[in-house]
Amino acid sequence: MILHTAPTPNGQKASIALAELGLDYEARYVPLLKGAQFEEAFLSLNPNHKIPVLEDGDQVIWESGAILFYLGEKYDTEGCILPKEPRLRMEALQLSFFQTGGVGPNFGRLGEALQKEGAKNTEMIEKFEGEMERLMGVLERILSDGRPYLLGTYSVADIMHYPWLFIAQKEGLTWFTKKPSLMAWIDRISERPAVQAGMKVPSKKPQ
Ligand SMILES: N[C@@H](CCC(=O)N[C@@H](CS)C(=O)NCC(=O)O)C(=O)O
Missing domain, CATH: 1.20.1050.10 (Glutathione S-transferase Yfyf (Class Pi); Chain A, domain 2)
Known part of the structure; x- marks a missing residue:
């Protein structure tokens, strides 16, 4: 998995969830102050030009809440962060x-x-x-x-x-x-x- 992120609260939500689930991933820093989120390569992942974005194979997820639920649905077999009930x-x-x-x-x-x-x-x-x-x-x-x-x-x-x-x-x-x-x-x-x-x-x- 690749997490496109920056040292901001919305990015940290995703990296905390990945760490809680013990998942391997590559963190790619997106320099927001340099406007990297408006470059074509980033916009093709997230038309909303914001981090975090998670790439898991050919699945691309943006919006921190959606990323956390995705990780919970797919990888949290024990219900550690996404309750089963x-x-x-x-x-x-x-x-x-x-x-x-x-x-x-x-x-x-x-x-x-x-x-x-x-x-x-x-x-x-x-x-x-x-x-x-x-x-x-x-x-x-x-x-x-x-x-x-x-x-x-x-x-x-x-x-x-x-x-x-x-x-x-x-x-x-x-x-x-x-x-x-x-x-x-x-x-x-x-x-x-x-x-x-x-x-x-x-x-x-x-x-
Ligand atoms: N609702 C979004 C908000 C994401 C967000 O606001 N990200 C900020 C950094 S914390 C960002 O990438 N801003 C760059 C921009 O708006 O161009 C989420 O929860 O993922």
């Missing part, structure tokens, strides 16, 4: 849509607004921070019954959220750090060897 499997899908439709885009736009040089657009920052606060409240509510992971047991639902929230924790963003169950959840997931390995991919950037 239909009800839990559907909940995994539900939380994955929640992540790609809510947490990812809102945090992404917030990051862009915060990194912008010069005069900050405070209206944008307030808007996206407010939405992130709300979304974190949803996750905190799910975890507040004492469950260790979003579905109860570790799954793709945790992998989908972790790399984004890892940044929020690292940056000390208050809408994250003020959520005790979420903070404990992130520490728990950070301890997993496969998560630590997946977060380091791609290890080397081409010059």
Whole structure:
């Protein structure tokens, strides 16, 4: 398998899942800042010019959630990350849509607004921070019954959220750090060897 990726949260979701399943693959770094995602070779894999993209023989999958479900369906015979039980499997899908439709885009736009040089657009920052606060409240509510992971047991639902929230924790963003169950959840997931390995991919950037 070939994973086209970059050191960003969406890429890390795929490398964590590959590591959790102990699968062999080649990680190919896509230098996004140089615009490599707009080159014809990359667009022929993903017309949406975004990483991650997984090539498995002649099957090409893009969208991080689809990649995680693909890996789960094809390679997770034990149900390590994709539950076998239909009800839990559907909940995994539900939380994955929640992540790609809510947490990812809102945090992404917030990051862009915060990194912008010069005069900050405070209206944008307030808007996206407010939405992130709300979304974190949803996750905190799910975890507040004492469950260790979003579905109860570790799954793709945790992998989908972790790399984004890892940044929020690292940056000390208050809408994250003020959520005790979420903070404990992130520490728990950070301890997993496969998560630590997946977060380091791609290890080397081409010059
Ligand atoms: N919904 C997509 C989002 C992927 C995404 O936004 N990837 C970013 C890096 S984290 C990217 O490749 N951006 C390049 C671009 O938009 O041109 C997924 O979950 O895979």
